[in-house]
Amino acid sequence: MSQVLHTPPPTTSAPAAGEDDLAALAARHGLSVSGARPSLPEYVRQLWARRHFIGAFATAKLTAQYSQAKLGQVWQVMTPLLNAAVYYFIFGVLMNTKRGVEDYVPFLVTGVFVWTFTQSSIMAGTKAISGNLGLVRALHFPRAALPVSFCLQQLQQLMFSMAALVVILLAFGVPPAASWVLAVPALILQFVFNAGVSLIMARVGSKIPDMAQLMPFLLRTWMYGSGVMFSIHHMTGPDSGLPSWVGPVLQVNPAVVYIDLMRFALIDSFGGGMLPDHVWAMALGWALLAGIGGFIYFWKAEETYGRG
Template identity: 55%
Template structure:
């Protein structure tokens, strides 16, 4: 009678398997190393096969996000509105930017909502692996599902907030027009860009948890240099050409300008808002500047960021959840 301590007899393969190496045997019977990184096309196929899981995970997390708060899902709209109120007080009233920017309240709210979409997606992506190690170690699925799902959560929150944003725009006397249709492709491109950055930061965050503590400071700096609360149009013309070009290619500026133009194209009309001062010496609103090739910029950022982010994340697929 054998016991657990008896050695296992691993005899050589017989019959048609005789003489085959372990690798040949594995190939013959479709065996592979557990946790091995799949090829890039296979990885894409696996992600597509898990699309229902990604959608369900995102929806469940969105619903559960504010379950402990008394106001619940209202915070999805209330948070950006409170940010808008604070920024309007500081930059609109105290610093008088409302006098130089056409439709300043609508312009400000659009910028805050759109920038917060990128900001939240990047922050959530940074923690998407490190905060879900239990799920990663318990189940087998493409790890890119997590940063993608968290980006979808932020998109869902933005779409809910857009209802309030539309009301704000209408209250400011802006009439809906054909340019409003441009909001859809602009948000698609921004979502691709956000997903790419979320994938990059997810891999970095999985290795260095301290990066999640640093990200709020980096993103806040990005917000201030992107002109979310104030218009750079009034002084960018005085900058050297290199810095003008560099600023115009800032992805946050690109996507904010696209959505702002889609909502209120008249704010970019120099004949309506020539700037200058009135008879009393008060500053007059000056038309905003929209780069000539802004759609090329937006598409380039979206495609490049998504491609680099996806490949960069996939390269470390077998490492997530280990250690």
């Protein structure tokens, strides 16, 4: 007697709820994805709503920066002044880059202060996310608030340096002039540029922590090509022996643009002939390119910060 094995008929069961059904259920009850990236206009609105937090956070960081030092906030002015003194001895005296440059000390100090603003903003922005993971993971807020607040902190610190710069200008015989008001739009454009680059580096630094170790070398190289310690106009002139294209290429450098604008605004011997053509258009262009481009680039990765 043989047995016949019969394959049992397949059982049917109710289909599991699909992703579309779950999404509809969540939407019906007002639920949304945790940490989802908002639209760009909504993101801007959220960031503007936190403007008071950004200002308070920047001020608190600035106050705490030198809280353990005996001289306290005096270091906000002493640090760039000491840097300027070192650069004056090495470049102005030993390498004689002051040759042919009128008002070299105001020229140098202005360059050092303006460059330090950009350098410090970018360095702080690089570590804005990776160095504040506890805050990023604990609280819900637009992450762009962190690199922007660090740039604002550096702008506040620059204001202390600018007060010292005015004293130096007067001490070396540079008279006050109406052109000093041009420093305001120049600083605004530079702040927008710095914030944009900081946003870019904040996203890069959040994914590549080693970038914070590499940035000092990149920024130092950038500084040496930005005319902080020497006049690009004199160093690349007809008698320099350099190809004719070197000067125009260096003058397109955004750091050079903002440094030269500040020198033009504050130092009467630094005339318009030392500025590149269409310098204000370039300053505005760099600010818009870095500011808008950097903001969008950072926003696109908003939901990834603090994860992993």
